[in-house]
Amino acid sequence: MSTIELFWRARKGAALGLRGTDNLSLDWRAIIERKDRIVESWSKGKEENLAKLGIAVLRGKGRFSGPNEIDIEGKKLTARKVIIATGSRPARPSFPGADHGITSDDLIHLKEQPARLVVVGGGFIGLEFGFALARAGSKVTILQSGPQIGPALDDEIREALLVTAKEAAIDIFTGVQVSRIAENSTVEARVGHKNMSFPADEVLLATGRPSNVDNLNLPKASVDVERSAVKVNEFLQSVSNENVYAIGDAAGKHQHTPVAWYEGPIAARNALKGNERKVDFSVFPSAIFTIPAIGQVGLTEREALQRGLKAKVTRLPFTSNPAAGVRDETEGMVKVVYEEATDKVLGVHVLGAHAEDMVQIAAVGMLGGLKRSQLGAAHYVFPTLGGAIFDAMALG
Numbered sequence: 001m002s003t004i005e006l007f008w009r010a011r012k013g014a015a016l017g018l019r020g021t022d023n024l025s026l027d028w029r030a031i032i033e034r035k036d037r038i039v040e041s042w043s044k045g046k047e048e049n050l051a052k053l054g055i056a057v058l059r060g061k062g063r064f065s066g067p068n069e070i071d072i073e074g075k076k077l078t079a080r081k082v083i084i085a086t087g088s089r090p091a092r093p094s095f096p097g098a099d100h101g102i103t104s105d106d107l108i109h110l111k112e113q114p115a116r117l118v119v120v121g122g123g124f125i126g127l128e129f130g131f132a133l134a135r136a137g138s139k140v141t142i143l144q145s146g147p148q149i150g151p152a153l154d155d156e157i158r159e160a161l162l163v164t165a166k167e168a169a170i171d172i173f174t175g176v177q178v179s180r181i182a183e184n185s186t187v188e189a190r191v192g193h194k195n196m197s198f199p200a201d202e203v204l205l206a207t208g209r210p211s212n213v214d215n216l217n218l219p220k221a222s223v224d225v226e227r228s229a230v231k232v233n234e235f236l237q238s239v240s241n242e243n244v245y246a247i248g249d250a251a252g253k254h255q256h257t258p259v260a261w262y263e264g265p266i267a268a269r270n271a272l273k274g275n276e277r278k279v280d281f282s283v284f285p286s287a288i289f290t291i292p293a294i295g296q297v298g299l300t301e302r303e304a305l306q307r308g309l310k311a312k313v314t315r316l317p318f319t320s321n322p323a324a325g326v327r328d329e330t331e332g333m334v335k336v337v338y339e340e341a342t343d344k345v346l347g348v349h350v351l352g353a354h355a356e357d358m359v360q361i362a363a364v365g366m367l368g369g370l371k372r373s374q375l376g377a378a379h380y381v382f383p384t385l386g387g388a389i390f391d392a393m394a395l396g
């Protein structure tokens with residue numbers, strides 16, 4: 001995504017004095033090959049670390065063959081404690097012709113960039129790939145079954161995202177019921193009261209990721225499952241088998257890499273030393289890598305009001321941020337949700353260049369219990385995009 005963002009920004013560079021940007025092109029195959037090299041080198045590094053730590057790696061599909069026994073393709077292992085870290089996989093919708101679609105796992109290996117991409121699903125994976133391909137020059141259409149894309153987003157951030165999607169020439173349809181994908185990759189769907197066809201070169205199925213726990217023979221170990229993930233308590237311990245723990249996508253709380261990294265050591269420690277540490281997601285920053293990206297931490301305005309909090313908001317568009325102006329990165333905004341009576345920061349939502357980094361400033365402030373007015377009075381470096389976080393805190 002970062003190469004494509006660079007490409008998109010460079011192509012707009014004529015206004016900044018760059019020349020030759022009209023002839024700039026993107027080598028899709030080179031991007032995919034570079035991604036493969038990076039992934040390979042990272043996994044090699046991880047494997048070397050495991051070897052240095054003396055951790056044995058057995059290759060094969062594991063499943064429970066008893067409460068404390070795992071069968072790895074015929075080889076049996078017994079353990080006092082087991083941690084399930086089997087991740088998730090893309091859902092395959094049940095409508096006819098779904099096999100003609102591809103998943104995100106396939107898309108990142110495509111040798112050619114599809115000229116027309118239809119994305120089924122307007123959640124974070126659908127939005128990320130939709131924006132990436134659109135910024136790379138593909139014609140993108142997103143079909144979302146629910147009433148809105150990015151259901152977990154703050155409403156105003158979603159509105160701002162829709163503006164950037166329009167500028168990226170992404171067509172978005174909501175309330176869509178896909179009826180089938182034809183062999184030539186045309187998606188046939190009911191949109192409201194109309195039947196519509198969406199021709200495509202590739203159809204990306206981005207309809208969620210169930211956890212990989214259904215093929216683990218969990219009943220053999222009496223491990224309960226809830227909403228396709230292992231049902232765990234705050235110690236990441238299975239609620240039905242005290243010797244089993246689960247982390248990351250398999251535990252189903254938040255599907256993000258740092259969640260698995262955070263939960264792994266907690267589960268390992270709890271399994272080996274007794275339940276000592278609880279997971280804490282009270283301040284949890286996350287990002288959606290649309291182009292530009294979305295960063296968010298804490299409650300949306302709607303969530304705050306639904307919880308009965310007397311919430312107020314401040315907003316700052318990046319058009320008011322000098323660094324954004326200098327860099328020609330003025331799309332998007334910062335929105336701060338805070339509790340009126342206490343001035344507590346309840347949530348911060350950013351759409352804009354480097355939003356994924358900027359939101360972490362807010363997250364650290366929230367973790368430290370800083371009030372909105374304290375963050376609004378803090379010294380900051382000028383001119384910076386991150387300055388917008390402090391300026392937004394100072395408003396209102």
Ligand SMILES: Cc1cc2nc3c(=O)[nH]c(=O)nc-3n(C[C@H](O)[C@H](O)[C@H](O)COP(=O)(O)OP(=O)(O)OC[C@H]3O[C@@H](n4cnc5c(N)ncnc54)[C@H](O)[C@@H]3O)c2cc1C
Pocket residue numbers: 060061062063085086087088104105125212215216247248249250254255256257258260289
């Ligand atoms: C397209 C896409 C983009 C994403 N972008 C981001 C992002 O930008 N930022 C972010 O934080 N997160 C992102 N995520 C989510 C992130 O990848 C996951 O949340 C994270 O990898 C979960 O880690 P995990 O260890 O739980 O599972 P995984 O990383 O999926 O690892 C699980 C491992 O278990 C193996 N396995 C499964 N079943 C068995 C079995 N029966 N026996 C043995 N091994 C088994 C699998 O092969 C896999 O190697 C993205 C996910 C996708 C699909």
